[in-house]
Amino acid sequence: MKQTSFGEEALRLGSQDSDNFISYAQSSVLNALPFDPYAAIVGPRPIGWMGTRSKEGVANLSPYSFFNALNHNPPLLGFASIGYKDTIRNIEETGEFTWNLVSRDIASQMNQSSVSAPPNVDEFDMVGLTKASSRLIGAPRVAESPVSLECRLSQVVRLKDSRGEDLDTWFVYGEVVYVHIRKDLLDEGVYNTVRARPVFRGGGLSDYFEIIEACRFAMRKPEDYKHDK
Numbered sequence: 749m750k751q752t753s754f755g756e757e758a759l760r761l762g763s764q765d766s767d768n769f770i771s772y773a774q775s776s777v778l779n780a781l782p783f784d785p786y787a788a789i790v791g792p793r794p795i796g797w798m799g800t801r802s803k804e805g806v807a808n809l810s811p812y813s814f815f816n817a818l819n820h821n822p823p824l825l826g827f828a829s830i831g832y833k834d835t836i837r838n839i840e841e842t843g844e845f846t847w848n849l850v851s852r853d854i855a856s857q858m859n860q861s862s863v864s865a866p867p868n869v870d871e872f873d874m875v876g877l878t879k880a881s882s883r884l885i886g887a888p889r890v891a892e893s894p895v896s897l898e899c900r901l902s903q904v905v906r907l908k909d910s911r912g913e914d915l916d917t918w919f920v921y922g923e924v925v926y927v928h929i930r931k932d933l934l935d936e937g938v939y940n941t942v943r944a945r946p947v948f949r950g951g952g953l954s955d956y957f958e959i960i961e962a963c964r965f966a967m968r969k970p971e972d973y974k975h976d977k
């Protein structure tokens with residue numbers, strides 16, 4: 749029997765609306781392609797590197813890339829815990845967490861901090877990072893990170909699929925209440941995104957991205973854009 753490539757197989761299984769697209773039902777993605785490209789397509793994603801403390805006082809640090817900024821005023825951010833993990837348990841118990849920017853020089857420690865350590869292990873110590881005190885909350889921040897946001901829990905929502913079935917995924921919304929920015933990232937008070945060298949998660953097992961000045965472009969808002977203030 750003739751071996752077909754994944755591309756040909758996808759065309760056979762999926763709709764052929766156009767010669768230019770591979771189209772498939774998401775539930776059959778692995779019949780169409782060798783890997784699910786979803787996380788590579790909706791990406792690269794910023795990383796929520798969350799510092800928390802258990803109610804027993806043990807510090808925890810873990811990365812979450814199903815994460816983003818969600819509202820401006822007040823600033824809300826959120827991330828999805830796929831499975832009820834230590835981070836979300838700590839946040840529900842204490843109502844607090846820090847977000848810490850993953851810069852290129854501490855990307856490896858971020859990766860190490862994703863190891864599934866027992867709840868009594870201090871993951872800052874485990875990966876060789878320093879805990880800095882927060883100002884308004886008890887959760888520690890990463891001293892080596894150039895930007896940290898102190899957050900208070902707003903909501904935890906258990907996610908459902910499109911049929912209304914509960915998922916084992918928990919979405920945390922937090923409000924940013926205090927901010928720490930290393931001074932060298934400010935040019936006369938304006939934050940320099942590139943200089944912080946933030947790391948973003950791509951798809952696949954190992955893809956990450958950083959940004960460089962050459963990638964920047966500007967686009968002004970349309971004339972009739974309404975600010976909702």
Ligand SMILES: Cc1cc2nc3c(=O)[nH]c(=O)nc-3n(C[C@H](O)[C@H](O)[C@H](O)COP(=O)(O)O)c2cc1C
Binds near residue numbers: 795828829
């Ligand atoms: C870059 C990166 C992104 C991750 N994103 C997520 C995520 O969005 N949701 C999730 O549940 N786990 C994610 N993980 C895995 C968690 O970091 C991992 O399960 C960790 O052990 C959770 O720690 P905790 O139990 O101390 O909270 C990610 C790991 C890495 C390296």
